[in-house]
Amino acid sequence: MGSKSFLRVLAPIFLCAHIILRSIHLTPNIFLDLFLYNLIAVCVVLVVLASEFLKDVIGRYALATGIIFWIVGSVLSTAAEFFSLPLLSSNIAKIFYLLFYPCMIVAIPRILGNGKKFGLLEALDAMILGFGLGSLGSALLLRPVFPKFSGEIVATFFAICFPVGDVVLLALVLTLASITAMSLRSGLLSAGIFCFSLSDFYFLWLNVNHRYTFGALSDDVWLLALILISIAITQSHKTSKNKYVVPSVLIVLSIMTSATLLSITALRPGYLPNFILFPTITTLVLAFVRMTIALRESRSIGEERILARTDDLTGLANRRRFISDLNVLSQGTQFDSALLLLDLDGFKPINDKYGHAIGDRLLKEVSLRFSRVLPDGSVLARLGGDEFAAIVSGERATTIDIARSLRAALSYPFSIGVEEITVGVSIGHVSNDGASDLMRRADLAMYQAKREGVGVWSEPVL
Known part of the structure; x- marks a missing residue:
């Protein structure tokens, strides 16, 4: 038997021994109640930390930390029964x-x-659901069980928080277990949380009615719950490549329920117990945080989409965006438009002579001149290097005039730093006829313009 397998059986063995010894020794005992009882919980922590099936590190350490907190509370409360500790x-x-x-x-x-x-976001969704259903459960279940709390405010605070926390955990685990793939892990975890909550409620009921006796066998149900939880995470759990998603309708119902309960509490004070304020307000705060994060992510995604379809240097549409628009154009029924393919003349020698920094500034200035010439509704893109493209609307004669205006826009030099730089452009013009080869034909027309030295070459109309 390996060390991990030994750890898994150690806690159940100690629990059985504790139950047997407790049945024999009915009076409080330091070894049984302080050492052996809490040693069982320590074994549970070791099982959690050693689990190889719980891949989520945050989940594993959050669970282990929670149980350690519980152990510290158990040691302090038990030690107070045997030793004189501060109040x-x-x-x-x-x-x-x-x-x-x-x-x-x-x-x-x-x-x-x-x-x-x-x-x-998935964690926030789960917590919104848990607190939302927890607020409803607190209103419906806890009020008839604990109609009145009396005594010191601190004692009342803790008497309220524990059952509310149990209801939240129950709502959370049962809801998540129902919307994820059913497995032995989800079943054992649900059973563990149920046993823990049941033990809490029973203890609170005994305490309220002054019937609780320290060291009772019912205290071992807490340990049983922790053992079930630890066994749950040692079970393999099928993971999915897709994100697990809490149904939106459940999120909306949780928020609406919390808002309704909060409104009733405000409009009719005393109708509902005040302790439901914590889960209801927590639900609404989490919903606000979730909305804020979602809006930021949405804005970020929008910016990323814009960047993915925008040329970094000029801010114009890039090749991906232009090809997409061109496909829409060629598939449309409105053919009064044209594709213009523009290639700068003499850019490479300028780039080699003055360097890439001057070349980039020149491309920016060229794009600005082209943008000023084009009419509203046109699409201008930089396809890469010194190659640009445009989609313009209008009849053939109109679009040819626009092409000539683009060429004329580069007829006077650019002042970049102390240099006066002149660059030309060759433009291929193709009228939109709905065919899928507009880009190829425009490319041929552009090279024809370069060979002929005419600036603008329009594909002949057949």
Whole structure:
């Protein structure tokens, strides 16, 4: 048996031993209640950290951290039964118990998620769903069970937070288990969270009714829950290449439910318990954060799409964008347009003489002159190097006049630095006839213009 397999069976063996020994020794015992009890939870942490099936590092360490927080709380609360500790130790223990919940909220979606494809938005969606359903469950389930809280404000705070946290975890794990592929992992994790929540509710009920006895067998249900969770992550879990997605309708229902409960609480104070304010407000805050991130990502995607279709140097459309527009043009029913292919004359010697920096500035100036000449609605693109292209609307004679205007735009020199640079252009003109070879024909017309030295060459009309 390997070390990892040994770790997996160690915690269940210790739990069985603890149950048997507790049945024999009914009174509190330091070895049983302080050492052996918490040693079982430590074994669970080791199993979690050693798991080779939970690939998500954040999920693994969030789960391990949550259980460690729970162990610290357990050690402090148990030690207080045997030793004289400061009065604050009880509240400190409860704080550590409470830290278990945010760690689990982070861990559960990653345990049931799809590995590397689980992103920030998916985590927020899962938390919105968990807190939204948790607020509804708190309103419907906790109010009749715990109608009134009395006593100190700190004790009341913790008495409220634990059951609300349990409802949130239950809602989160059951919802995610239902929308992801069913597996042994999701079943064991759901069972573990259910046992943990059940133990919490039973403890709270006993405490409210002054029936709780330290060291009762019911305390072992918490350990059973942790063991089930640790076994869950040792099970293989089929991952998907696609991102796991929480259905949008569930997200909307969670937000609407939280907003409705918050409105009822504001309009009719006392009708619903005040402790639902935490999950409802948390749901709405998370929804706002999710919306902000989504808008930023959408804007970023939009900018990336623009950059992918824009020439970096001139800011004109690039070849990809132009070919796309040309395909739309050739497939359309409106043929009163033309394709112009422009190639600069004498650019290479200028680039070689003055360097690439001057050459790039010249290309920018050329693109500006071309843009000023073209009428509104035209498409101008830099295809690469010193080659440009344009799509212009109008009858044949009109588009030929536009081509000549483009050539005339370069008839006077460019002032770049202290240099006066002159460059020409050869233009191939092809009227749009709906054919798919417009680009090839325009290229032939452009080379004909270069050979003939006429500036603009228009493909003859057949």
